[in-house]
Amino acid sequence: MAALRLPQHLADAAHVDSGEAHLKFELLEEIDGAVGDTERQVERAIQALRAYDAAGARDPRVRRLLLEVAVEAVWRLVVQHEANDLTDHSSLIERFAIPSEVLARIGSLH
Numbered sequence: 827m828a829a830l831r832l833p834q835h836l837a838d839a840a841h842v843d844s845g846e847a848h849l850k851f852e853l854l855e856e857i858d859g860a861v862g863d864t865e866r867q868v869e870r871a872i873q874a875l876r877a878y879d880a881a882g883a884r885d886p887r888v889r890r891l892l893l894e895v896a897v898e899a900v901w902r903l904v905v906q907h908e909a910n911d912l913t914d915h916s917s918l919i920e921r922f923a924i925p926s927e928v929l930a931r932i933g934s935l936h
Contacts, residue, residue, distance in 0.1 A: 857910065864903045868922050871896035875925070897931045900924055904932065 875892045883889070900922075904915055919929065 857906075861903070861906050861910075864899065864906055865922075867899040868896070868903050868924075871899040872922060872924065872928070875928075893927065893931070896925075896928045897934075900928055901932050 871892070875889075875896050878889060878892050903918060907913075907915065907918065918924070
């Protein structure tokens with residue numbers, strides 16, 4: 827399970843007798859699963875972009891598509907982290923070695 831900080835609206839003390847603790851646990855599992863899926867998508871997208879560049883391919887349409895896929899995946903991960911009150915993304919950038927070219931396009935319209 828990835829390290830997540832419980833959103834503040836869910837961080838109240840658990841009331842085991844009401845079933846609230848069970849519901850919160852299930853919600854955290856769902857959040858963790860979604861973040862994990864997005865993290866794997868980021869890894870694959872950045873790896874595909876780097877592999878394309880390393881192969882020396884020169885088709886700008888293909889590279890633009892790979893870049894857009896990477897930007898979209900990173901954008902979703904950033905949004906998920908911010909939804910969990912994690913606003914410092916430096917660890918994400920370092921962990922996934924996100925290229926500056928991808929970071930510069932986050933949030934831009936296609």
